[in-house]
Amino acid sequence: MMIDELTSLVDEYLRSPRSLAFVDLAERLRTEGRLEAAVRVALTGLEHYPTLSAAYDVYARILLDIGDLDRAETIWRELLERDRRHVGALTGLGGLYARKGDYDSALDHLERALSVDPADPAVVQALMRVRRAAEDAEGDATSAQASEQTLFRGLDGAGRGMLLADRHGQMLGGRLETPAGDEVSEPAAAHVASVAREATRTADMLGLGPWLWLTIEAAAANLHLSAPDDQSLLLVVRDRSMPAGRLARLAERAAETARGWLGEQIL
Amino acid sequence: MIAPLAEALDRMTRVGGVWGALLVAADDGLVIAEAVMEGIKPAAIAALAASLARQSGIASEAAGAGTPRFLHLQGAAGTLAVMSAGDGLLLVAVGSDEMNVGLARLEMLRAIEAAE
Numbered sequence A: 001m002m003i004d005e006l007t008s009l010v011d012e013y014l015r016s017p018r019s020l021a022f023v024d025l026a027e028r029l030r031t032e033g034r035l036e037a038a039v040r041v042a043l044t045g046l047e048h049y050p051t052l053s054a055a056y057d058v059y060a061r062i063l064l065d066i067g068d069l070d071r072a073e074t075i076w077r078e079l080l081e082r083d084r085r086h087v088g089a090l091t092g093l094g095g096l097y098a099r100k101g102d103y104d105s106a107l108d109h110l111e112r113a114l115s116v117d118p119a120d121p122a123v124v125q126a127l128m129r130v131r132r133a134a135e136d137a138e139g140d141a142t143s144a145q146a147s148e149q150t151l152f153r154g155l156d157g158a159g160r161g162m163l164l165a166d167r168h169g170q171m172l173g174g175r176l177e178t179p180a181g182d183e184v185s186e187p188a189a190a191h192v193a194s195v196a197r198e199a200t201r202t203a204d205m206l207g208l209g210p211w212l213w214l215t216i217e218a219a220a221a222n223l224h225l226s227a228p229d230d231q232s233l234l235l236v237v238r239d240r241s242m243p244a245g246r247l248a249r250l251a252e253r254a255a256e257t258a259r260g261w262l263g264e265q266i267l
Numbered sequence B: 001m002i003a004p005l006a007e008a009l010d011r012m013t014r015v016g017g018v019w020g021a022l023l024v025a026a027d028d029g030l031v032i033a034e035a036v037m038e039g040i041k042p043a044a045i046a047a048l049a050a051s052l053a054r055q056s057g058i059a060s061e062a063a064g065a066g067t068p069r070f071l072h073l074q075g076a077a078g079t080l081a082v083m084s085a086g087d088g089l090l091l092v093a094v095g096s097d098e099m100n101v102g103l104a105r106l107e108m109l110r111a112i113e114a115a116e
Helices: A002-015 A021-031 A035-048 A053-066 A069-082 A087-100 A103-116 A121-150 A185-205 A244-266 B002-013 B042-062 B101-115
Strands: A161-166 A171-176 A211-218 A222-226 A232-238 B018-025 B031-036 B068-075 B078-086 B089-096
Touching (some): A021 A053, A035 A053, A087 A121, A161 A244, A171 A185, A171 A232, A171 A244, A185 A211, A185 A222, A185 B042, A222 B042, A232 A244, B042 B078
Antiparallel strands (some): A161 A232, A211 B068, B018 B089
């Protein structure tokens, strides 16, 4: 049946290529995922109807599906400049901002679309979808903040000198601050992954066996890097007043805590 | 100056578990002076130690800890210790997993004094 509908749209378009049939056909091709064909039909139609809002709206949706968010946003914004109550543009921008993770702007545009046409099911569905996504994102952020605060709870310096990262340098939990109090968790996580790779290579090529840990005594602080498991890296940083042996003991306890926490995340 | 340095490196190799001691250029990882046991390849140790020191320096700066002075890489079967000797030089000791890092470190400090 869907193919019949597409066939009839194609037939109609071929019968009169200069008619408005291109708008429905381009949209149909878009929903079928035939994006190149959809672009061709939309652009050909726009040559004949260079001011047709509906055609630009469809073209922007195609661009969004292709991933060209910037051009899609430009087109919808231009439509809104012409008609600030354009439901297609408001809904399109709502979806676009949600895709960018800007849920405030997304909800703002979708609520404006709903106020223009409260009965439009596409708008209602989009609004519900984005509200759920926004709630999930807020939950993730709260969870990340909670893990930052609770992962190493009870250990000395947990909130400022312990960092858990994956082997690709992505933060898993904890928090690292400089002695001046600036947070450096993410850049430190990225760099310790490189150090761990270098430590692995060095230990392997020099016949030292698998590396267990690396301590770095630096001008302003001492660092202890280890691998709680084969997927994660733990960096513990303390000021130079803590002797290397004590730092190693503290890192061992932090590694045990991290392993327990990682196990809970998997479960 | 070379003779005291050679003696200092030699003293480092007498620390329990140490297989070799080297003075290395930090920027290119080339060997400047060495005292290693037979079968130990100084060029590889120098290059890898310098590279690890470089990477550790970047991470240490990113963490706000400043320039590294001493590194200790512990492997299941061996140990690598690297100390900044100033003037773009590194002092390196490599040994077994039972290497006495504390004593090796003291001898490294003495070797740096000898190199000055």
